[in-house]
Amino acid sequence: MPTKRQALILTEIVRIYNETGQPVGSKTLMNQLPIQISSATIRNEMAALEEDGLIMKNHTSSGRLPSTSGYRYYLDYLLQPSVVSPQVFSTISQDFDRDFHEIDDIVKQSANILSNLTNYTSISLGPETINVTLTGFRLIPLGGDLVIAILATSMGSVESRVYRIPASISSDDLEKAVRIINDHLVGLPIDQVKQQLATEMPQLLTKYLHSPDGFLDMFGDVLRHAAAEHFYIGGRSNLLNSVQPDDLNRIKSIYQLLDKESVFPSLLDLRPNNDHQQSTDKPISVKLGDEFDNALLNDYGLITARYHVADHGEGIIAILGPTSMPYSQLIGLMQLFTDELVKKIYEYYNHFHDDS
Template sequence: MLTDRQLLILQVTVDDFIQTAQPVGSRQLSKKEEMPYSPATIRNEMADLEDMGFLEKTHTSSGRVPSQKGYRYYVDNMLSPNQLSSSEIAKLQSVFAERRVESEQLIRQSAEILAELTNYTTILLGDDVQRHRVRKFSMVPLSSENAVAIIVTDNGHVQNKLVNIPVEVRMEELERMVEEINSHVVGSYLFELPTILQRVMQSLIHQSHSRLVEVFESLTAQVGSGSEQKVIYGGKMQLFNQPEFSDWQKARNLLEFMHQLEEHPRLIVPHSSGLSIRIGSENEMDSMEACSIITATYSFGEQQKGQIAIIGPTRMDYRRVISLLDYVTGDMSAELAKIFNSK
């Protein structure tokens, strides 16, 4: 159990290191307005905090810096809401003031504004395309052997799928197939298409359209892919301006993580919804040991969820980032609801 004096020294140490990125010494802390203790008293308490694992030294002659345990204690016990400035609020509100028809535009601009305000890298996972509903299906022949199937969703997303067309299939048969597919798929989710296409195929085969089997098989293989959750960055390279990432190995690790994220977006998704703060090794990825990730959840459409993640060094300004995320996720959820309800 930390004493009140130790709590104050730990909090001021973390706050100072967040602002300066420089190891904190006892004499430096004693000059703080809120610190009523002498350098000798502070030095002794900092040594005790180091023994308990809340602080650590970078090398023998330096001051001390927060450890991962220190940051975790700080985040869990010492954070209070940060008052956003009027200019910050105005900038955030500008994202939602423009008229839009596309949710992706809203998400992308939100990522950029958050990156600008925090000086960290922002990542947003857009909605899972497979949860969009089909607005229209069409097919445009390219040659005698293939065509492009075009699927437009209720969110304005367009998918183009190359489909093989056997030479014996007549144009009127293809048109009939498109008409039949449209009558069944409009209003359904994208992830439901393979099953629906199978039913339509069986129906047409019974109507002596067996030549269309190869077309359906090609089309089903194309639309049967998994989640297409988009990774949208704001300030992708901005984090490299932080002094921690002048270390080439840390910078390389961060680039490696971003590459992995493109292939596996759900790496940043926390185990539970709401606000999540993962510090250093809590990220369960060796490449992210020098980073903290704060993730918040926003909602859209029919009970769907997306994630906003801000990646910074472990000494990130947790209080300010959490306040910004809290503000943005509320407005974003409301604005996305408007967009989806207008479809």
């Protein structure tokens, strides 16, 4: 456990290194520390920090830089979030000051705002709730054997997809099937709709359709897309800013990583890690380097903030960037940003329910 003086020196090393990208020497610290300490004393304290594995030597200079363990100690025990400037607050307010027609539009906009403010890659996942219900289902003929299926939920989202109807299903049968869906499933939570789709509905629809399989496949598909977790990524290319230009293989691998829809939800997994103090109980948490399950991200950090929107569920926003991100500024920003995002989501739901 570092002493108070060692903790102060570690904090300054993190701050200076994050700002300059250069290893920090004793003379620089002597001029920057808020207390007066001799250069020799600073070197002794730096030696102790290095022995504890919290800082490490850069082979090209006599300076030191934080190790992953040093960053972890700083994040868990020493960090003080910065106050967001009025200019940044104004930018966030202006970028959210527009009408949104779906909750996904707000989620997508939040990723873009956060990426533009930080110049890092941002990830946004909308509120997830078990209380979302089916509010309506329609089929609109497009000509020939094509129809557009439209499914609406209580969270204000509307999913529409085009399907080819089997020749064995007549238009009258389709109308009957849609009526059955609306009579029996509208108002039920999505999870119950899925359950009935697999149990009771096939038998019920068989009374009206010679073969309900084609219709059930179509309804099940549009329901699955409507209920899927929608996450958005802003500033994808910013993730490459920390990659050396000549490391072409790594650049290619990271681009492939960004294209895999299964990757980012796994990055946002905040289950407690026994190696550090991270917990799902924290509204804002940070994952570093080898704490990821992917070696491609060893030089990166992920700042994740959870937000709650009462009955509408819980969402996530995150920033993915180099390990040497200015955490104090970014965590202060995330605290403010989640408050503004929650206000906008509440505003949307209040407006949605007023109009419904």
